[in-house]
Amino acid sequence: MTNKIHEGPSRxxxxxxxxxxxxxxxxxxxxxxxIETGEVGLRVGIDKQISGAxxxxxxxxxxxxxxxxxxPVRDIAVLLENKQxxxxxxxxxxxxxxxxxxxxxxxxxxxxxxxxxRSFHAFxxxxxxWILMHGYMTTVTNNAAYKAVRExxxxxxxxxxxxxxxxxxxxxxxxxxSEGLGTALSVSLVQVRSVMPAxxxxxxxxxxxxxxxxxxxxxxxxxxxxxxxxxxxxxNTNSKAIEYMNAQAQLxxxxxxxxxxxxxxxxxxxxxxxxxxxPR
Numbered sequence: 001m002t003n004k005i006h007e008g009p010s011r012x013x014x015x016x017x018x019x020x021x022x023x024x025x026x027x028x029x030x031x032x033x034x035i036e037t038g039e040v041g042l043r044v045g046i047d048k049q050i051s052g053a054x055x056x057x058x059x060x061x062x063x064x065x066x067x068x069x070x071x072p073v074r075d076i077a078v079l080l081e082n083k084q085x086x087x088x089x090x091x092x093x094x095x096x097x098x099x100x101x102x103x104x105x106x107x108x109x110x111x112x113x114x115x116x117x118r119s120f121h122a123f124x125x126x127x128x129x130w131i132l133m134h135g136y137m138t139t140v141t142n143n144a145a146y147k148a149v150r151e152x153x154x155x156x157x158x159x160x161x162x163x164x165x166x167x168x169x170x171x172x173x174x175x176x177x178s179e180g181l182g183t184a185l186s187v188s189l190v191q192v193r194s195v196m197p198a199x200x201x202x203x204x205x206x207x208x209x210x211x212x213x214x215x216x217x218x219x220x221x222x223x224x225x226x227x228x229x230x231x232x233x234x235x236n237t238n239s240k241a242i243e244y245m246n247a248q249a250q251l252x253x254x255x256x257x258x259x260x261x262x263x264x265x266x267x268x269x270x271x272x273x274x275x276x277x278x279p280r
C-alpha cells in the first residue's frame with residue numbers, strides 16, 4: 001500500500017503570493033493621501049462632486065477613485081507689500097507693508113469651497129493646497145489698511161502703528177461678520193511692518209527742524225547778549241565792584257610775574273617817567 005504525502009504550497013508559490021501582496025499594499029498606499037496637521041480635506045468623486053464631510057487631520061484617504069483636496073486652516077498669512085495709502089493731510093505714503101494672519105473654522109471648509117467663487121481662493125503650487133478665501137481676505141485687508149491710515153497725518157503714521165493695527169483688525173472682523181463669515185474666518189494677528197512717508201514730506205519736516213534749531217540758536221545769542229549787557233550795566237553803577245575787579249586784575253598780573261610767566265614791566269597808572277638826576 002502506497003502512502004501519499006500531501007505537500008504544502010511550493011516555495012516559489014508562496015514567494016509569488018507575497019510579491020503580489022506587497023504590490024497590492026504599495027498600490028494601495030500610492031493611491032492614498034494623508035491629511036496633515038493644520039489641514040482639512042474634502043473628497044471629490046469621479047463625478048467631480050464633493051462627497052462626504054470634511055476629512056480630519058491624521059486620516060488616510062484613498063485616491064484611486066476620485067481625488068482628495070487639502071486646505072490649510074491655521075495661521076494663513078496675507079501680505080500687503082509696497083502699498084501707498086493716502087493720509088489725512090492728503091499725502092501718499094511712499095511705502096506701507098503689513099501682514100494679517102487668519103484661520104478657518106474646519107467645519108466651514110466644505111461650505112466655503114462649494115459656495116464661494118473660485119476667485120476668492122488661491123492655489124499653492126509648492127504645497128499643492130488650496131488656500132481658502134485668500135484672495136477675498138487680501139482685498140478686505142487692503143481696504144481696511146487704506147481706511148485706517150487715512151485717519152493719520154503722514155508723519156504720525158509710524159508713531160501710531162499699534163493703533164492702526166488694532167483698527168485694521170477691527171474693520172476686517174466687522175466686515176466678516178457683516179457678510180456672514182464671522183464664524184468661518186477669524187483674524188489672529190495684524191502687524192504693520194514698514195511705514196515710509198513721501199520724500200517731499202520728509203524733506204519738508206527736516207527743513208522745519210533746521211529752521212527751528214537756527215531760530216533757537218539766535219534766541220540764545222540774544223539772551224546771552226542781553227545778560228552780558230545787564231551785567232556790565234550793573235558793574236558800571238557800582239564803583240566798589242570796579243575797584244574790586246581792578247584789584248583782582250592787578251593781583252593776577254603780579255602772580256604771573258612772580259611765577260615768571262609774564263615778561264613785562266608793570267607800570268603804575270600815575271607813572272611820571274624816569275628823571276635823570278645827573279644831567280650834563
